[in-house]
Amino acid sequence: MLSPSEFRDLVSGRRRGIPAAMMRLGLRLAETPYSLAVRWRNRRYDTGKAEIHRVAVPVVSIGNLTLGGTGKTPMVEWVARWYRRCGVRVTAISRGYGAEAGSVNDEALELEQKLPDVPHLQNPDRVAAAELAIEELDCQLIVLDDAFQHRRIARDLDIVLLDALEPFGYGHVFPRGTLREPKSGLRRADVVVLSRADMLEPSDRRAIQNEVRRDAADVLWAEAVHKPRTLVSAAGEERPVDLLRDQPVAAFCGLGNPAGFRHTLQSCGYRVIAAREFADHYRYGRDDVESLAQWADSLDVAAVLCSHKDLVKLDLTRLGSRPLWAITIGLEMLSGQVALEARLDSLLPRP
DSSP, X not given: OOOHXXXXXXXXXXXXXXXXXXXXXXXXXXXXXXXXXXXXXXXHHHTTSSOOBOOSSOEEEEEXXXXXXXXXXXXXXXXXXXXXXXXXXXXXXXXXXXXXXXXXXXXXXXXXXXXXXXXXXXXSOHHHHHHHHHHHHOOSEEEEESOTTOOSBOOSEEEEEEETTSTTGGGSBTTTSSBSSOGGGGGGOSEEEEETGGGSOHHHHHHHHHHHHHHOTTOEEEEEEEEEEXXXXXXXXXXXXXXXXXXXXXXXXXXXXXXXXXXXXXXXXXXXXXXEEEOTTOOOOHHHHHHHHHHHHTSOOSEEEEEHHHHHHHOOSEETTEEEEEEEEEEEEEEOHHHHHHHHXXXXXXX
């Protein structure tokens, strides 16, 4: 089983040699039926053969073109906070991928802490969840999390995030690459936001923008960065991110794109002397906790760091004898904010 980084090394071509080339060939063969199935499904919605349900309040969808790790949760938080400042009753709705029966997943737990005044419903049937939010919660606007490919529910604004690290999934649909659907799907988007834009030179950002416009000439373009906010513990303690600057730390994460987490650690000035990766939405068990604790105690580090999404699942203040901190991330717009806010404003309930 490949780790997220190992998979990306393989499909990107960074992993070389005959065995890697043979694996890519096998993945390329599997890509064809998957891609055809996605195209067939999209065509059914495009031609009206599959029904699209419209609900009674405006719907803003936030999604991506590639598998995991583009920063959807910070974008959901940013949009929901914007509407809450305008006095709008917002409900966030997601599928609940990775949640155990009768519980919510890591993203819901994270959003509950960050947005205590925004209800979050999880249901694979997002149409039913939206109707429940309107009827029972008196919701005035819905924010759909991770919904670009969920076409059953009509949306009034489609925001798609592209990760600066791999905006187009290495040119292939899963499993040969990390695209969820062909790049041409961007023509359905209203807004494209390049996340982690600070990782690229302006010329590289323009090249990505030009590539996007080949499929979506009229799409609104925006650029954003993920800014570390604070260190937070499972007990709710907060400390400035500079607390561990220049100190040796260990780090682990269960994210779709660990490279983004590594970039965050580097931007904070931490000396990461050891790191471990887990699959996206990983469910940590007792054995994992014991293994991480032994690993942490074997290292000469000041603390262990993880993502906020990992911390809400573990709910621990220490691993072994080492303090455990998560880095909270906020989204800041580099460009396109005024135009994006105008689009959001157009959906405000009018008296």
